[in-house]
Amino acid sequence: MKEKQQIFDLIKQYDDIIIVRHIRPDGDCIGSTIGLRDILRASFPHKQIYSVGNDDSQYLAFLGAEDVVDLTNVIAQALVIVVDTATSDRIDYAFWKEGQYTIKIDHHLRVEDYADLNYVREDLPATAAIITDFWFSFKEELLMPQSAAQALFVGLVTDTGRFKYRGVNSLVMRMAAELIATDIDIVDIYAHLYIKSKESFHLQGYVLNHYRTSPHGVAYMFITKRLQKKFKVTIEEASALVNTLDSIKGYLVWIFFVQGKEKIRVRLRSRFVDVNELAGEYGGGGHRQASGATLSHRRQIKEMIAKADLLVKQYKKDHPEVF
Numbered sequence: 001m002k003e004k005q006q007i008f009d010l011i012k013q014y015d016d017i018i019i020v021r022h023i024r025p026d027g028d029c030i031g032s033t034i035g036l037r038d039i040l041r042a043s044f045p046h047k048q049i050y051s052v053g054n055d056d057s058q059y060l061a062f063l064g065a066e067d068v069v070d071l072t073n074v075i076a077q078a079l080v081i082v083v084d085t086a087t088s089d090r091i092d093y094a095f096w097k098e099g100q101y102t103i104k105i106d107h108h109l110r111v112e113d114y115a116d117l118n119y120v121r122e123d124l125p126a127t128a129a130i131i132t133d134f135w136f137s138f139k140e141e142l143l144m145p146q147s148a149a150q151a152l153f154v155g156l157v158t159d160t161g162r163f164k165y166r167g168v169n170s171l172v173m174r175m176a177a178e179l180i181a182t183d184i185d186i187v188d189i190y191a192h193l194y195i196k197s198k199e200s201f202h203l204q205g206y207v208l209n210h211y212r213t214s215p216h217g218v219a220y221m222f223i224t225k226r227l228q229k230k231f232k233v234t235i236e237e238a239s240a241l242v243n244t245l246d247s248i249k250g251y252l253v254w255i256f257f258v259q260g261k262e263k264i265r266v267r268l269r270s271r272f273v274d275v276n277e278l279a280g281e282y283g284g285g286g287h288r289q290a291s292g293a294t295l296s297h298r299r300q301i302k303e304m305i306a307k308a309d310l311l312v313k314q315y316k317k318d319h320p321e322v323f
């Protein structure tokens with residue numbers, strides 16, 4: 001509570017507040033940015049609240065735009081709040097450090113305390129959940145406009161894989177309930193979130209027809225540069241398709257290897273089996289059943305599949321009831 005109170009006091013103290021976030025923003029990133037901004041704008045109409053960043057994300061445009069403003073004359077007297085960003089090298093605003101006071105609000109593993117005040121809640125599955133909890137704590141003074149509720153709901157939904165991942169509990173569901181209580185249209189929201197480009201739809205079809213398997217239960221796909229070009233998809237769009245291979249009976253781990261300029265991006269997913277240690281062996285990590293890693297050589301693909309295969313083999317031996 002101490003940190004929450006401190007943050008609230010700082011917000012009350014400053015007239016200029018700049019909210020920033022990480023590069024290549026996802027739903028939780030934009031959701032917590034817009035959510036916090038619109039809560040503060042509604043609650044403190046006399047303050048100047050900005051949210052800024054360079055990268056945009058087309059599929060989240062329905063949440064509303066961030067601000068395109070020149071803050072050169074404002075930054076030195078401003079409170080800068082960085083949301084959803086574990087390390088400072090990923091902050092998508094070059095001048096964040098020039099703020100008079102800086103706050104980090106994040107839910108990722110605490111690896112870098114880069115701000116003056118660092119509020120990290122590893123117990124919550126999304127930064128949107130931290131912001132919603134913040135609203136719960138100061139409900140008498142903070143308003144929750146619909147635009148903020150919608151953005152925060154999107155943050156919760158996307159960072160929990162539609163409320164499916166570990167970390168979703170009754171508290172998170174209560175948060176969702178309170179946000180929905182502002183009368184946001186969740187059917188519309190899901191419709192936006194599920195839109196897929198025709199290109200990635202076609203690539204998905206290709207994946208379904210051409211994925212490979214290991215002896216004990218790994219399903220995988222190598223998305224070469226050539227395939228990305230052929231199907232006209234970006235690395236991000238290709239990587240996002242990893243769950244095309246989920247829930248195949250007997251295949252407990254599924255992996256996408258997506259070829260980048262120099263390295264190969266790995267998206268590792270699983271059910272029952274834990275894969276984050278395997279990701280760690282390749283400089284990656286994440287969650288027990290959803291991790292990422294990076295390979296520098298093509299030959300490591302085979303090696304990684306073999307290791308994943310061993311994990312599945314062992315798991316099936318220990319749990320013969322699982323298929």
Ligand SMILES: [Mn+2]
Nearest residue numbers: 028084127159
């Ligand atoms: Mn997040």
